[in-house]
Amino acid sequence: MAENKTIIIKKINKVAGGAHGGSWKVAYADFVTAMMAFFLLMWLINTTPQEKKEQLAGYFKEFSLFDKGGKRPLFMEEAGQPIPMKIERGADTKPLPPVEASDVERAQEEMVSGLRKAIEEKLSDLKDQVLVDNFEGGVRVQIIHKDGRPIFEKGSFSFTPEGQRALALVADRLKELPNKFAVEGHTDSLGYSDSRYTNWELSTARASSARLLLEHFGVPTERLVRVAGYASTQPLIKGNPDDPRNRRISILIYRDEKTTGAAPAGPPPPPAVVIPETQILGGQAAPAKP
Numbered sequence: 001m002a003e004n005k006t007i008i009i010k011k012i013n014k015v016a017g018g019a020h021g022g023s024w025k026v027a028y029a030d031f032v033t034a035m036m037a038f039f040l041l042m043w044l045i046n047t048t049p050q051e052k053k054e055q056l057a058g059y060f061k062e063f064s065l066f067d068k069g070g071k072r073p074l075f076m077e078e079a080g081q082p083i084p085m086k087i088e089r090g091a092d093t094k095p096l097p098p099v100e101a102s103d104v105e106r107a108q109e110e111m112v113s114g115l116r117k118a119i120e121e122k123l124s125d126l127k128d129q130v131l132v133d134n135f136e137g138g139v140r141v142q143i144i145h146k147d148g149r150p151i152f153e154k155g156s157f158s159f160t161p162e163g164q165r166a167l168a169l170v171a172d173r174l175k176e177l178p179n180k181f182a183v184e185g186h187t188d189s190l191g192y193s194d195s196r197y198t199n200w201e202l203s204t205a206r207a208s209s210a211r212l213l214l215e216h217f218g219v220p221t222e223r224l225v226r227v228a229g230y231a232s233t234q235p236l237i238k239g240n241p242d243d244p245r246n247r248r249i250s251i252l253i254y255r256d257e258k259t260t261g262a263a264p265a266g267p268p269p270p271p272a273v274v275i276p277e278t279q280i281l282g283g284q285a286a287p288a289k290p
Contacts, residue, residue, distance in 0.1 A: 139252075184250040
């Protein structure tokens with residue numbers, strides 16, 4: 001009997017209570033994670049400089065491959081600076097390469113070197129009287145008077161053969177360029193015995209005479225923006241205003257339309273005196289200096 005005992009196995013099914021399950025923990029963890037991310041975002045926004053905020057706002061405001069303003073599409077670097085996005089161009093696209101400042105400077109240097117080379121080759125005897133340099137608005141060519149090799153007749157606005165040769169060389173280069181240009185006349189500080197005729201009239205007459213010669217040598221006058229005389233107010237030899245090298249013609253070749261009003265650095269010159277062209281063409285010379 002003892003060996004035939006009945007073994008009874010009881011199975012108990014445990015039913016979890018509604019409020020005692022573990023699913024709420026998952027939802028709570030998601031909520032805490034979201035709140036942490038939110039407050040972290042608020043902290044980052046608060047510590048971000050205003051400039052970067054504006055860059056980010058502009059970037060997300062109108063995101064497109066091509067900006068409405070025609071600028072290149074941009075992506076933001078981590079530092080907040082825009083960098084160009086590389087775009088594969090199709091066969092139908094015709095990109096217009098932008099004109100950079102380096103290209104303008106290179107063209108200006110080529111103009112200067114070309115003028116200097118032409119002076120060395122064709123005006124070797126006058127190379128120290130034809131100066132080429134840069135100024136803020138472009139390139140400046142100056143033809144300088146010198147004792148023993150004058151470019152003007154004495155006390156006159158008429159050019160000597162040497163002065164005409166120098167102007168002809170400048171004209172050959174100038175007529176090949178599309179640039180605007182101006183012509184300026186300058187004198188030394190020596191005055192005249194005749195008070196009715198001053199360095200103002202002489203410098204303006206010489207500038208107008210140079211303009212007529214440039215036109216004669218084939219330079220289109222449509223590109224001329226100014227003819228002016230400044231007397232002795234802008235000496236080349238600042239320490240000696242009586243130096244004959246201060247008598248000169250300056251031809252300013254401007255880079256573009258925006259710089260046609262620019263002049264070499266220095267104090268603003270007084271207004272130029274205007275001489276009627278009929279007087280220039282009539283060949284009336286100024287009275288000789290004492």
